[in-house]
Amino acid sequence: MKRKDEIKQYTIRNIINYRKLDWSISDDFLYLTDVPEIFEPFEMKPHYFAYGIINSGSITIEVDYQKFLIDERSLLIYRPEQNVKVIKIEAGTKGMFVLFTKKFMDYLFESFFSIAPNSFLKNKFGSQVVLSPEDHSKMNTLFTRTLDFLIASEADNERWIYSAKSMLLALINESDFLVNRYIENRNIIHQPREEEIGYNFKKLVSKHYLTFRNIEFYAQELNITTNYLHKIVKSQFYQTPAEIINMALLSECKVRLSDSSESISQIADDLQFTNLQSFSRYFKKQTGETPTSFRKYSIDKSIK
Numbered sequence: 001m002k003r004k005d006e007i008k009q010y011t012i013r014n015i016i017n018y019r020k021l022d023w024s025i026s027d028d029f030l031y032l033t034d035v036p037e038i039f040e041p042f043e044m045k046p047h048y049f050a051y052g053i054i055n056s057g058s059i060t061i062e063v064d065y066q067k068f069l070i071d072e073r074s075l076l077i078y079r080p081e082q083n084v085k086v087i088k089i090e091a092g093t094k095g096m097f098v099l100f101t102k103k104f105m106d107y108l109f110e111s112f113f114s115i116a117p118n119s120f121l122k123n124k125f126g127s128q129v130v131l132s133p134e135d136h137s138k139m140n141t142l143f144t145r146t147l148d149f150l151i152a153s154e155a156d157n158e159r160w161i162y163s164a165k166s167m168l169l170a171l172i173n174e175s176d177f178l179v180n181r182y183i184e185n186r187n188i189i190h191q192p193r194e195e196e197i198g199y200n201f202k203k204l205v206s207k208h209y210l211t212f213r214n215i216e217f218y219a220q221e222l223n224i225t226t227n228y229l230h231k232i233v234k235s236q237f238y239q240t241p242a243e244i245i246n247m248a249l250l251s252e253c254k255v256r257l258s259d260s261s262e263s264i265s266q267i268a269d270d271l272q273f274t275n276l277q278s279f280s281r282y283f284k285k286q287t288g289e290t291p292t293s294f295r296k297y298s299i300d301k302s303i304k
Contacts, residue, residue, distance in 0.1 A: 010044035012099055028104035032097040043085045050099045051077040053139050057093025061086050063127040075129040096143040120179045129182050138255045146171045174251040180206040198236040209248040215241045250286050257295045264291050
């Protein structure tokens with residue numbers, strides 16, 4: 001029998017009210033820089049998407065009646081209409097999460113899920129992805145930079161909402177590249193051929209973007225022409241193949257620069273730029289700042 005306090009369609013506003021969070025900006029978007037100690041003891045059916053990582057401690061959670069232990073190795077994902085129940089949050093658990101509705105993304109980007117129809121959010125391949133230490137570190141960097149920007153910006157205006165949607169889309173896209181390698185066995189038998197090609201293209205990019213940045217390589221691997229690949233990718237993701245390859249490369253650049261243990265020259269070499277100057281020109285053209293200034297900002301933010 002269901003508890004009387006269970007809410008069938010659980011919203012972000014329900015989360016805010018129940019957990020007594022100080023958040024009045026939007027009922028369609030919420031970010032958490034920590035894991036609240038207060039949590040719902042009953043089963044929920046979310047009206048929103050949620051995903052995030054744990055940096056210390058753990059959460060025990062049931063999603064569609066399957067129990068998961070989410071610790072510092074794991075990415076947690078759950079989606080609208082799934083059955084979710086938090087069983088336990090270990091004392092002192094730390095982590096970062098984003099919660100958002102489909103409406104929040106579609107309002108700005110026409111249809112987010114037409115941009116990424118096969119993303120880790122759309123396909124119910126699972127609610128837990130066990131990451132390698134290296135990939136967990138990369139995911140942590142992606143979340144930290146996104147949330148640092150949102151925290152530092154003035155949150156009381158429409159411009160902030162627009163920026164939040166843009167930052168969230170970038171976070172999801174970059175997370176999708178990272179997570180893709182963990183879902184090799186995703187069932188695509190019933191996908192239309194165009195969707196299958198789009199999915200396989202992004203999977204290839206996630207593996208080869210450091211070595212192969214020319215569209216011809218991917219078209220050859222998929223046994224199609226470059227024009228056909230361009231048409232399919234553009235229609236599915238609203239980006240060209242070159243833009244998707246570049247997005248993966250730029251994400252890797254940012255992650256590597258955020259780690260001060262490597263010299264910028266070594267990063268340029270590892271990412272297969274001809275020299276430090278070509279890497280610096282590329283990075284400044286893409287971001288508007290030099291690798292050195294980007295690194296300084298990242299390190300300064302992590303110290304504060």
